[in-house]
Amino acid sequence: MSVDDTPLTAPTPRTSRRTRTAALVAAGVTASAALLGPAATAAPAPEDRPAASPYPAGTAGAELPFVSQEAESAASEGSAVGPDYTQGTLASEASGRRAVKLAAGQGVEFTLSAAANAVNVAYSLPDGQTSTLEVYANGEKLDRGIALTSKYSYVDTPWIAGAKTHHLFDNARLLLGRDLAAGDKVKLVATGETTVDVADFEQVAPAAEAPAGAVSVLDKGADPSGEQDSTQAFREAIAAARGGTVWIPAGDFRLTSALSGVEDVTLQGAGAWHSVVHSSRFLDQSGSAGQVHLKDFAVLGEVTERVDSSPDNFVNGSLGAGSSVSGMWLQHLKVGLWLMGTNDGLVVEDNRILDMTADGLNLNGTAKNVTVRNNFLRNTGDDALAMWSLNTTNSDSSFENNTVSQPNLANGIAIYGGRDITVKDNLVLDTNALGSGIALSNQKFMDPFFPLAGTLTVSGNTLVRTGAMNPNWQHPMGALRVDSYDSAIEATVNITGTTATDSPYGVFEFVSGGGTGKEVRNVTVDGAVIERAGTVAVQAETPGEVKFSKVTASGLGAAGIWNCPFPEGSGTFTLTDGGGNEGWDTTWEDCAGWPAPGGGR
Structure with a gap:
């Protein structure tokens, strides 16, 4: 889901200034301007530091079976794209906000850092085009290339305010047919104009064997060539295997309608590179x-x-208690998992979710004791991972050790209501347009909605280039946002061990997104490291009080604090100093204007 406010009238900004405060305890500065106030021009992106992998090493994020390499860090005959944070541009949706554009005949060459026999490439083509990337291994052209298309890109959602044409990249994969070693070179050569963003290199295991006693879909007449419809064969295999396993061998299987009545059964394939089901x-x-x-x-x-009214999802509805989803490759769907009904104790782990036109996964109420961990999500068209407490509340559920890259319309991770929720050790990169890296929000969208309650534990997360200029608000959204949109924040919110790097604007944002001045309280921020932010460390836009301890910052572009609650007279926002804070003891005092990202980035 995405924030869809209507912008308010913007005042004329005054000359900006910043002052040094004696302590972090601040008497809230009342804004004379509207919360959704003046437009700020998105500044050029910071000079990012290219690396072989876009995913920094550390405890946060998923343990991935592949090694990613940025095209701009490889040897290339093409031209640089980016950096740029402007919504609707290729660079704004690219990993690291950079990519490489190849003309026909030009290539980009990667030097492998580990063994690999397969590659997945994130790329973009001009709208309406198809093309191919020819593949060379150590100078030898392979007899297979990577087929490319723009058919899944250039998505328009005019009913979402502020959304421009987005979803500009796509992913395509190829088994190379040979084993390559660290130090070997793989060159991708374009046959037509192609922008290459990232290449994921992987050593894929051979196709697995069927477990003993499994019912194969082949035994029920499924067609592994994908030419014939295998829906009925899958249904019969599921019915026959109740209490056991349905085996999906290596092959391509086409389903023309959804499966239902699935319970007390395992559907297992030979591996996500080998067993492929074509189904929307x-x-x-x-x-x-x-x-x-x-x-x-x-x-x-x-x-x-x-099409929000269509269930074009891998899972739509309920898997029932005690279920699991693991080792899946999900691509070119609306939503990976849109989970309603009973899913108590569900575990979703070790999956790849790519190129969704909306959410990657959404726990749409009633989720209890659900664990979502060690998943990789790239290029989702809305929130990558979300919990939305509609109709009933989500409770005692967690998002852990996931890597989220390039959600191109909304948030990386969003918690809309719910009780006793945990978000820990995740890595979120490169959010765009209407989103933060992590959002904790009481925006209800619909009723009945159950606001944040109990204790929210947000710990050990790493946010890289997250936050964006909201085109509706005409002001920036922080890397981590706490939003009392439709009701005050009354839950206990403990935010610990956050690392925020190269945030294009602010880092910790406290806001009532509806512009009604609802309070944010019971929030503590403890043990954060901020390295380079375009504007401020703390962006406070609504009344309340937050305690900060051991928060250190360097490379801030404008000041330490922007403290301007809206609407005028709604109250103050107090920053309580818990000790150990360093590097952000200045205040931006012009509440009529938003600081443009400064030289500190």
């Missing part, structure tokens, strides 16, 4: 007795636009 609606059911286990195959859809 894989499982659609409102209820299940549970114990559904989906593992080790790919589901590739044909969703080319976002």
